[in-house]
Amino acid sequence: MPDLAADAAPPLVATLRLPVRFAAAGAGTGELSWGQRELWLTMRRQRSWLPIGGWSRLAPGTTLGDVESELRWILRRYPPMRTRLRYSGGRPLQTVADRGTVGLDVYDCPDGEDPEAFVIALDARDRARPFDLVEEWPVRMGVVRHRGAPTHLSTVLPHLVTDGLGGRIFLAEVADRTETDPGTPPLEQARWQASEAGRRQNASALRHWERVIARVPAASTVESGPYLRGEFRTTALPLAVHALSERADADSSQVLMTLLAMALPGDGPAVLRPMVSNRFRRGFERVVAMVAQRGLCAADVAGVPFAEALRRVGAAAMAAYKYAYVDPDAVAAAFARAGADPDAGLWCNDRRVASRQGFAGPVPSTEDVRAAPPGTFRWTVAQDDPFDPLSVDIDDDDDGDGGGLLLTVFTDAARLPAAAAEALVRRVETLAVEEVS
Template identity: 85%
Template sequence: MPDLATPARPLVPARRVPVRFAGDGAGLGELSWGQREIWLTMRRQRSWLPIGGWSRLAPGTTLGDVEAELRWIMRRYQPMRTRLRNAGGRPLQSVADRGTVGLDVYDCPDGDDPEAFVAALDARDRARPFDLVEEWPIRMGVVRHRGAPSHLSTVMPHLVTDGLGGRIFLAEVAARADAPAETGTPPLEQARWQASEAGRRQNASALRHWERTIARLPRAAAVDSGPHLRGEFRSTALPLAVHALAERADADSSQVLMTLLAQALPGDGPAVLRPMVSNRFRRGFERVVAMVAQRGLCAVDVRVPFAEALRRVGGAAMSAYKYAYLDPDAVAAAFARAGADPDAGLWCNDRRVASRQGFAGPVPSAETVRAAPPGSFRWTVAQDDPFDPLSVDIDDEGDGLLLTVFTDAARLPAAAAEALVRRVETLAVRALEEQP
């Protein structure tokens, strides 16, 4: 989650440039499954889940260049032209074929640092409420320093795209002239297929997997809520151990990390994991800038040696990935029918880029791993608004890994949540001592 602290400096645009745009694919329809899932998350967390960030502009960039970029973005990506409409309490997506979006222009005072200025602008635009019915889903602000555009802030609601789509977006915007003509299946077209007979068959097949797994979950029970905490665990030993374990078992590093998370969970029953699945292996989704990621579900008995736990998690994860493409409303109904806890388990999101494709350098020895210093932990946020009940995000950070844990302290107290991520590192190092 971003830091939403509001900057002290008042930020008032010098002007707002109206940017006219036009694009194809206009229409009104249901949200796609991916959109529906992130919409429900936004409702649960009481946040529009801002994504995006700020960047330096290349020397010589003009205001006209930024206008042209924004116009290109609005034309190419249907989610940027999508606003919500209310239909009896249920949101619909409305894609426009034309319109005007505002580009805000800010003048950084001559004696101020433009980088600090744009960072404050970015934080302010993340903190401001977002009207998903009236606003176009992009806030773009260009900062001028000494009269010349120097920095750009772009903030969007998560309803626009998932993380992989965001990286595709950045790459295509940076190389607009060379961007491929094909943009993938947009959400409105996704929703039409999902309502078709083929889509209903896909949903029914996936739902059978969910119902079998839900039958293994604990019953729902009334619990208190909050405070909701976020903490960060940084480790240099963990990526070394994961590298060695993945090579030893000829396994994917995400499978290794999921297994360690599963074994680190407290309790004696099956470990319940809710991995974020990109769904980009599906036809038409590989390069689409849209929200196609959805949660999977698996329940695995992992109170066994690491090698066997790795095998079990690998099989369960494959099923979770295969069946993570379905209607979130059908999932909610399945939990309700079973009387199961809809918040059970660990929600995990492997967001790595560099090390997910493979670790650099030789395979570390057990001695090298043991010599690495233990990881460090700190709590960063306490708030009333909820995160996911218990969640761990995994990111590359320099030569280490960053595990960000979110917990509802009423369900898993702060000390136990810290112990969970620390135990991931401990188990990884210990697993290297087991016989391969």
């Protein structure tokens, strides 16, 4: 989705384009890996190249040569940064180059303008521009100069390059030019997935999916749209989740998934589609690539106490995590055979960093939880291009006063109207506070 800031930005024309030549090992052409394939299908469904990346301030004294050197190092080390698509019979393949030239754009911010505002506008513009995954190298990098000195850098990538954790690994490695084992790149992943061992893995995972798909509602005949995006900021929820996690000796993600399951409307089993990091697999721990995939689980939580719901969701989620490493095309075929809704359930993504491994400070008391004000909600986007039908992303709230959570809800209003989607995330907070009390 284009960033609205791009519409108001002044024309941005590069002063010059520096050719950055690279050479690296690992060239070849092959199928997309399962992680890439799943992301590709998401891009097709959402009609977006799903830009990621961002802008940063450059250290004083940084030269254009320094930025060129960094870009050349990135292209050499990370195969997804030099991977483009080609088509065979309408099916996308990945083509990894062993040499090439990428343009590094340089922009001069006018003397009287704020270079930070300038790079924000540049970043928004590069996210909004269409992306040709066949012809373009998958990195748009632009340097902003102010009064002749490089001050800021914008780097925008298609999400096909890496998942969120891979992005954080990338930033850490670029900062100190890490030269440790980069892990198994997507082209090698795809070769293993096509092997006999890979086919066994897929068959095992698919049996799990077929068992859960049997509990999924039939395919929907409701027309889609509009698609809405809203933000719920809460300080009460993380306090309550901290307390509940300690009380039950349970992972906070399991607690949040349980609350989401209990908050879902309807009488049948709660169907959840968690985003799963497959980085526990050998060679994936530190790879900069797209290896996260959706899992599928279902749990009967209606009318049961929280402790029992926590147990049921935990068991179902564990299987979902184990079997998320699967061929997305085989999953789609399984849904079609069963006549089940491939968009069913709540798609959830726990993207927290600061509080994912543990909350800071002492365990909140019941009084602390009760004293926290209710969260605030606002709708931010309405569009015709689809999001996932019903999705909640969970982040540490960096824009608040600290210590809060941000729940971003996406909904197809034809399937779950705006009022019901807002009620869902508010219900998560209410259930958590009531359980602590």
